[in-house]
Amino acid sequence: MCMKSPRRRKRAMDPPELKLQMSVMNSRLCLCYGDEEDDEELPRPSISAWPSSEVKPKSNVTLRCRTHFQNVTVTLGKLHNSGYQRELRSAGKEAEFHLTNLQPEDAGGYFCAYRTAASPRWSAKSQHLQLVVTDGVGGGGEIPPRSSNSKPIILTTLSCLSISLLFVSIYFIYRCTQQAWPDTKKEIHEKCTLGAGDMP
Structure with a gap:
């Protein structure tokens, strides 16, 4: 009678818990790899x-x-x-x-x-x-230059002063002329009278 030799026991299969753990680890690796790709920023425009x-x-x-x-x-x-x-x-x-x-x-x-x-x-x-x-008043938060607005005012003021001085000068000249005119007439009259008396 031949006795069968005992068969070698098959290698035990991995427990389900180990398979699940390996699957979770692989998933985590994939997720981490994907996150690295998503974290890559596009160049700034x-x-x-x-x-x-x-x-x-x-x-x-x-x-x-x-x-x-x-x-x-x-x-x-x-x-x-x-x-x-x-x-x-x-x-x-x-x-x-x-x-x-x-x-x-x-x-x-x-x-x-x-x-x-x-x-x-x-x-x-x-x-x-x-x-x-710009809004014409504040210039979008900026005050417009005052020089552009003040130039017409300065020119107008100078023109008014010049005209006033001209009128004052004319008035004084006229007064002086009126005061000197009677004396001139008197001198002319005296000269004419003396000239007439000298005639034969």
Whole structure:
């Protein structure tokens, strides 16, 4: 009778708890790797104004936001005004926001940011651009030069003084002439009388 040799026991399978722990660790590694990709910030854009960042009321200005990528979504914001937001899609690397019929209350600091189709997160904000809308009184917070307003006043005052001095001079000349005129007439009369007496 042949006796069967005892079979080698199969290797015990990993407990379910170990499998679960390894699965959780792998998930954490994947999540960490994904976070590192999401944390990578997009380059900061730049903002500029055309034709100028200082404009008059009821005029128009274009704010240009230049990005580092094409086909991006660009947003325009305003400092101290969380409700102000304008957004558009740009096919190139530059987005233009047209601001029309500007009023003094439209003045302030503007900034822009963007995001690509592959990234749901916005880039860092651009540097702030200060838009000044002069109102003719405060000049958007700036007092206009006084010299431009004072020149006509100074010229008018000098003209009035010159005319007054001219009239005063004419008056004194006239008075002096009137006072000297009787003496002159008397001298002429005496000369004429003496001349007539000398005649034969």
